[in-house]
Amino acid sequence: MTRKKIILSVNGVRNEIEVEAKETLLETLRNRLDLTGAKLGCDQQVCGSCTVLMNDLPVSSCSVLAMDADGCEILTVEGLGAGGALHPIQQAFIEHGAFQCAYCTPGLILAVKYLLSRFPRPTEPQLRHYLAGNICRCGCHVEILQAVRSLARRAQENQL
């Protein structure tokens, strides 16, 4: 089977990794780089537990071939925040208690990061449409929406 050395920049760190053709990006992150924040949930791109940002766009890392990610910039939940401090999205999730079991949380936080980068002041339909691909089985949707709205408000206030 094809093996190939790929270059993956993950959370700003450049990695040279030899991967197999059938290896998914999620497997590379979890098994080779010990970045276990992204989780396997459905393995079908439905639940979003494995969401990471690839060149700033959210992808299901369970369904991206590692080789296809060669040369890409990957951001995982571990790469958020700086110098040990939490990212404002992470802080907002805590503030609004936007999780229970939190298995979906790393993926959701990245989905929110993308959402706010695209729509700093999202409308309600945008909130729901752009987060619809992330399942939270504990049912923390209300708190998650509150967290995102608070971030949008803050962004607006900072702009004014």
Next chain:
Amino acid sequence: MQDNVGQSIKRLESESKVSGELKYLSDLKLPGMLHCKALRSPYAHARIVRIDSQRAAKFSGVEGVLTRDDMVDNPHFDSHYGPVLKDQTVVALDKVRYVGDLVAAVAATRLDIAEEALDLIEVEYEELGAVFSFEEALAENAPLLHEQVSKPEHGFVDLADVNPVEGTNICTTFHLSKGDLEKGFQNSDFVFENVFTCPSAQHAALETLCAVARLERNGGLTIWSTVQNPFVIRDQIAELFHLPVSKVRVIALNIGGGYGSKLYPKLEPLVAALAWKTRKPVGLTLTREEVFQTITKHAAEIHLKTGVTREGRLLARQCRIYLDTGAYAEIGPRVAKKSGYTAAGPYNIPNIQIDSCLVYTNKVPAGAFRGFGVSQSAWAHESEMDLIARALQMDPLELRQKNLLEEGGEFATGEHVHSFGLRQCVERVASALQWGEKCPPPPQKHLARGKGMACLIKATITPSISSALVRLNEDGSATVYVGTADVGQGSDTIMAQIVSQELAIPVTHVQVVHSDTDLCLYDLTTSSSRSTFHMGRAVQLAAQDIRRQLACLAGRLWNCPVEEVLFANQGVRCVVNDVVHAASYRNLLSASFGIKGANLVGKGTVKTEAVQRNGEPLTSAFWFAGAGAAEVEVDRETGSVRVVRYASAADVGKAINPFFCEQQLKGGAITGIGLALMEQLVYQDGLLINPNFLDYNLARFLDIPEEIIPILVERAHEEGPYGAKGVGETALIPVAPAIANAIEDAVGVRVTDLPITPEKVLRALQEKEQKAQLLEGPTPGRS
């Protein structure tokens, strides 16, 4: 102090949860761990004629293959296990009983090697007749799933009377009666008879099931598992492997959602057997599809017959419940009992008869699911209440108010309920949705809005036991040891809040050690919404035990009466002859023991009984009361239903952390909406055809209401910590009937089988229109 009981403090592990650092079991790797993969049955019911695993065993990278050959006459471990009935085997022995049943398993150095090796196991099956429905399973001369079933020697006390009916597929039955049913019907002005059905569903915890086993040098077993009741696993493994429980250690880390799916042995016997065989650690993480093939929610068919007076008094109710437990009993017998108790609803009905029947079929085993059978029974009794109200032309709220079980009222079981704030729950959800005011009509003509409500009563496992340890460390901080598993509900934080309250220390100074059978005292289970009530109280007692010890030390030190010692600000205080003595715990301990390093250990145990002091039975240590109300919008042309607003109320006794309680109410409502409108496992000839999230749909951000209103009712329970009861399951239970009732309010049609798909609503609308046309004749001007 701000950290105490009644405060909505954040989860203690919040930072590690948002940073992605919190480790779930599948995030960890043991050195030298083998990866396991299971071979599963392609047949619903078949005899295994032959298994040959030699080729697989020789496959490079394979370290062990487990088949029935390892089970036969093995002096080291038994083949059979099961929490209530020993009808499960580590791998299939003589036959397989559902598509997905475990046939064999491979442990290999890599997961893909284990996967490939499965293809090398040769199995020859002889297909047997299978049963998939209640009718087929209960038919005379139906093929039997289990010819003979034995019971564990030391089973659950509350299920001691569970017995399969020999020669049938009836796993167990449950019967309850009160008053004179026939007389009740005779005295009724109207008798209603309806059948309600619920499909099988799946818990869909985002973290799949995972277990790791390691054989220790001393012959013991250490098992890490995604499990909500580690002590039950410990006991089952100890029995299976003939080990004292001290040699079996079961550890549950933080769990990525359970909802009942992570109770009772699932993968642990298999990985333990493979660890024993290979002498290496063995780990197994199920795929999503395999989770669907491992555990489900019971499908149910519920026949209700209700007698009422013209004025709307319920006089008699008969409930016949059929529950499909799939191929193995698992905890089905308790589900049958729990749904049985409450099948007549939270009403004051003088004459009741309840019969539930738990049936084996050749389908995926069904077990605990948030609400333990009560969501099924509530679907029936709460739908029926609205059908009755409609027939009597009475407001459904009024009908409920007339019949509600009140504080001190006599329940179906003959016992009197206490700490039961059902009326407040019902009335507050009604007012939250402006009950009685018509919904404003939506702008589009094809849309219609309506409101509906439902309420519930549920029991918690009784009798049961929980014990806790609290250690006061030499610096005055505390460590708490609880068997309770934190599945996301926030139990760690609740326990810390209780210790913080009792010992007057900041919650950040409390460390909670959880769900490790070597470190913690016995706890029956994290389920049945029981942990705050039982373990919370045990932790409170353990902390109070420490207070007593501290008071003794202070009394001795200052020569003061122990009852006058006060606790505040991480220390003790006492006024003796107008002299104020005060010391931090740290100083008190070192002063009393003369050395740094002295700890105090407090222990607390809560044990509930099956009989009350007054001789009445106690089927539940406390009763849950709750209610939900929904406002829905129905598209008459497509049958689509959208929940616009939802109010969810529960009597929690006392909200130790109000935010967590509200979160349970909101989360339960959302899960409930998914179950009400879309979730359903679909089988074709015994094959589950939607075992994945593409085909089994869950509520998403697009499906949740615009507003969810959580309402906490606090009617304190004298035995709960600070009056607290449980809340985990309450909110989910009334959702489906509340929605069905709201749909009927909106468009005048009734759906009696879940889920309420758009198709069912549309069909009902079409039938209604056809009937109306038949009655009225052709309407002029209509094409």
Next chain:
Amino acid sequence: MGLNRFEYIEASSIPEASRFLADRPEEARIYAGGTSLLLLMKQRIARPAYLVNIKKIPGLRYIDKNDGTVRIGALTTHHDLEFSPLIRRWLPVISELEPEVANIRVRSTGTIGGNLGFAEPLTDLPPVLIAMDARIKVADESLERLLPLEHLFRGYYETSLRPQELITEIQVDLPAPFFGIKYLRFSMGSDKPLVGCAVGIRIDPESKLCVDARCVLGCVGPTPLRVREAEEALKGLPYRVNSSAKAARIAATACSPLTDLRATEEYKRAIVEVLMRRAVEEAFRRASSKLQG
């Protein structure tokens, strides 16, 4: 489940990819985003021995407009379409539907060429594109040809392309003046549509009568279905409830949905009828609104 073993090839040009596919028609599959293919591979429904990644081929990801035609490179992602100002300006119906396609992660990686070439029946774009008379450009090692998109689809996951042919471009002519189009999808708790329905209406600015119509259904048969009889039922008429209901009934009869675990055939037909009626009304409204604009 993990993926089966396969060989991974990165093609650097269309001829190179085409040559590889020609040599191994049975064993090789194109990887152009992989959103659908990897799914089938995980379920062991597809077991290709070779994956030919064409995403690294330069020059296939663009959205241009010239000579009255919008040209979309095959490797353009759903996400590109969703946020393209050019699409928003000239083909707004696509910008409108894209946020509803699958989910944001699928849209980030899924390409339009992959979407069309995979011929998965439960998908949104094809009916809309067919309603706009879209063409596709396909190429093999040496030749290029254009064909109407409608002619691409043959059956469930089956296209009319030869094994060595690849889609390289999608072309959509700018809508005529007084043309209105609406796409409606119906889904139930899922990322995938249960029924999709695209209606395009061109009216005569003087008489306000429909002079041309497109009625295309998705998800209710092996391929997207253009219902010409429904189109005829609309032509020559102004917007009328009756005529749109008639077209809708025709469409509901003409399609061939299957009963599956999501809904029965009967229900899908009922939904076709409702969507078609609503889409016709909105398409007319949009066509007429251009009278003022």
